[in-house]
Amino acid sequence: MHSLSTQVLIVGAGPAGLATAIGLAQRGVDFVIVDALDEAQNTSRAAVIHAATLDSLRALSLSDRLVAQGIEVPQFRIRERDAVLFDASFAGLPTPTPFALMIPQDETERIFIDRLAELGHVVRRPVRLTSARRCLCSSRRRARWWWRRCRASAIGWWRNWPMLPRLRRWRTCSV
Ligand SMILES: Cc1cc2nc3c(=O)[nH]c(=O)nc-3n(C[C@H](O)[C@H](O)[C@H](O)COP(=O)(O)OP(=O)(O)OC[C@H]3O[C@@H](n4cnc5c(N)ncnc54)[C@H](O)[C@@H]3O)c2cc1C
Numbered sequence: 239m240h241s242l243s244t245q246v247l248i249v250g251a252g253p254a255g256l257a258t259a260i261g262l263a264q265r266g267v268d269f270v271i272v273d274a275l276d277e278a279q280n281t282s283r284a285a286v287i288h289a290a291t292l293d294s295l296r297a298l299s300l301s302d303r304l305v306a307q308g309i310e311v312p313q314f315r316i317r318e319r320d321a322v323l324f325d326a327s328f329a330g331l332p333t334p335t336p337f338a339l340m341i342p343q344d345e346t347e348r349i350f351i352d353r354l355a356e357l358g359h360v361v362r363r364p365v366r367l368t369s370a371r372r373c374l375c376s377s378r379r380r381a382r383w384w385w386r387r388c389r390a391s392a393i394g395w396w397r398n399w400p401m402l403p404r405l406r407r408w409r410t411c412s413v
Contacts, residue, residue: 240365244270247370251278251361253343256350260298263357271354272365278351283343286311289328292335301335303349308341 246262246269248255259271287295287304295301316324328337351361 242270244268246270247272247367249273249367251275251347251351251363253284253346253350256347256354256361257295257298257300259359259361260300260350260353260357263354263359264298269359270362271359272362272367274364274366276364278344278347278361280344284346285340285342287339287341287346289331289333289335289337292339293333296334298353300349300353303353304339304341304346305335307345307349308339310335310337311340312337314338 246267248259248262248269248271251259251271251273255271255273259269262269287308292301292304295304312327312329314324314326314328315322330336354360
């Protein structure tokens, strides 16, 4: 069993974990992302990404890459022989990508992993989280730092408060 120490641990390199990792990497936040599997799954799972999801992924510079690899579906229709049972058009959606995008999930994950690599991070595999512990040392250190800061500013406030000398004088007179 190995142990590792980090401020942010992302467990699982599916689409959710990878998107979180990319978001943190873009903001320069330090993290570790692990996955129990030896390699990314290559089975067929989710096949469609909706327009609103593409909008969210644009901030992670993923949207255009996914669109370049997928098939744009501007209209969804269910038929029974000649009869149209259901017809939905995505064309009117207020977004730069008004369509559903057909792309297999393993392809989506590969694009996410490539983007993460561009930002200088890799998924650590195979690493299965078996237990986690909050490190009290670092929280105690942070608490001590905050206490010193508060105390320093309280002392500064006390010394610089303009009314203070007058109040001290008043106390001296009345005693
Ligand atoms: C057969 C199938 C078909 C599907 N079809 C569709 C579809 O058509 N449309 C759709 O929208 N969705 C579909 N889904 C659902 C879609 O695949 C999931 O919603 C999506 O994968 C969830 O992403 P995620 O990142 O939350 O989790 P996941 O993709 O499940 O990723 C979780 C990761 O965490 C890792 N992990 C778990 N526990 C640990 C641990 N203790 N330590 C380390 N790593 C760990 C796992 O190995 C895994 O890689 C389908 C799913 C399946 C199985």
